[in-house]
Amino acid sequence: MMVKGLFAAALSLALAGAATAADLETVRKAKAPEAAPLKEMPIFLFSDTQFSYRYQFPAAEPGIQIQRPNGSFVGRDIPKSIYNISHADAWAYGTNFFTLDILKSGSQDPAGTTNVPGGFAQYGYGATEAYGLYRGTLSLNALTGTKAFVIPGIIKDVSLAYGFDANSKNDAFGSKKRDVVGGLNFAFDVPAGFLNVAVHAYKEWNRNGFNFQPDRDVSFDTTAEIEVVYNFPLTFTGLPLSLAGFNNIVTPKGKGIRDPFNYAFYPGTGLEFLSRTNLVLDVGKLVYDQPNKVDVFIGFQYWLNKFGNVERLTFKGTEEKSFLAGVAFHIF
Template identity: 75%
Template sequence: MFARGLAAAALSLGMIASGIAADLDALKKKPEAPAVKEAPFFLFADTQISYRYQMDALSPGVQILQPNGTFRSREFPKNIINISHADAWAYGTNFFTLDILKSGSQAPAGTTNPPGSIAAPFFADYGNTEAYGLYRGTLSFNALTNTKAFTYAGIIKDVSLSFGFDANSQNDAFGSKKRDVVGGLNFAFDVPAGFLNLAVHAYKEWNRNGFNLQPDRDQSFDVVPEFEVVYNFPLTFTGLPLSLAGFNNIVLPKGRGVQYAGDFLFNPPRQLEFLSRTNLVLDLGKLIYDQPNRVDVFIGFQYWLNKFGNGETATFKGTEEKSFLAGFAFHIF
């Protein structure tokens, strides 16, 4: 536009200098059409870095033998750094998140111990580290068909194809190496404010059990239904920039994950797994500086039943987690 303006000015000056008559009124009535701005590819995009401290975390098999001969779960803290990105484009959405989790020394690292040395890692003086990444994408049926055929007023705003994967790595004695893929439908409910989504997926998981001897460490679980509920509701009645945000995940029993009958003693059938996290989020930037979506602080609660699908027994603890958390987040762009 700047170069085009200079060219037009130069042409006008040349016409006047040469004495050529020009109908300025006519030119004023026919201004140059403004350039059309290209629409951005992303209709919405948000990337943030956050830190949260989780109290009283648990891990299956991390337990204490009590004087009376019974076992109880061993609790430990976690320090967690997260980077996440969410965006929406013409035909759908993308969401990616990566957690780096550092456990307290009560849940130590132990990958250097040989198979069978189950007790040795619990005398280490440093905690294990885990990286956990997740991606979810959607493709809107309304957008793909250029209709409102998948909108049901007052109930459903849109139905989308939903897909994604999870991947993790952890350097404790178990040595988790989770990989899973999901695919199904996502239902966006028509709520007055905020959003509420339900995804119904087929779920397939592969993992690793470091307590097993080779070649039985690699595990492949059955394809089962999985449900994900994600929500964010503004609490405008408080008069503060508060919101309630969270998710709930349900994975149905996914089998034993092993192929041979001889392994069944150490690999019992997995149970229904339920994970829930709810955060009360305060937009601190909007509250103090009138700059929304810049800095958030939050407190929350996490409940995990049958963690990783493991059911609790008299000699196997650490499968039902009830934990408070707190943290802050910076929206970087």
């Protein structure tokens, strides 16, 4: 879903929206002497690759729960260590963003498999998940060589937006999520920082290790998704602080089950809402006047109906309220 990486992606979107091909050509002609050959423009207007670590507690996972003495169920708190590498860039016609999270759960979220005789095996150590994401944009202002997609004071640019997600996890459910998105991205004209809102069509495929073959591979309905990414500098503090985060909304995507005998009894998915807000301090800028080198951050994450799962009396862990803290290194 990727803390600093998402913020870098939003920055690249903002930068791409600020410069069109016509703008670049004007700058080249204005700065170069008439008799001198023009220098080649760099491929990327902005590029950033970084590695980060964050600790998150308490995370939640759908179906990971404990039973109280009175017979009721409650979701189990799960600590996670998360390693991330991400890359964002902006070029004359758009942006690219890629991020990969490696999430290591505590033993409360055990590794396991249903691919054994008897149907289930659980191990005594925490599960590991790999989650990758790509998002790209193509600026409509840049593609048309106009300012037709500018609304002064409101919208700086409108872009074609597209991408995909993919994950794998070594628990009994055995998630193998694959999704594609496509739509429009709107870069808002804010006084400082940036605010981008993308509206996508969303299609997901996944795997449910608890289903019997051949129904383990599931396909969900095409639905709508909204992604909001922002970063606002807190200059009034006198420190290189910023408030950065994102919100994702995925509307209900159906049941994702083909078995006609169980379809009527199988619960459907609900509206999924994921929000993460971070307070980010640029330590490099603060300590040795080298901005965008080292950041530290603290934050809060809220996830309703995680992965679309809706809480029931005997099924918990679908709502996550967790704190996080970490550090990010811009490696090149």
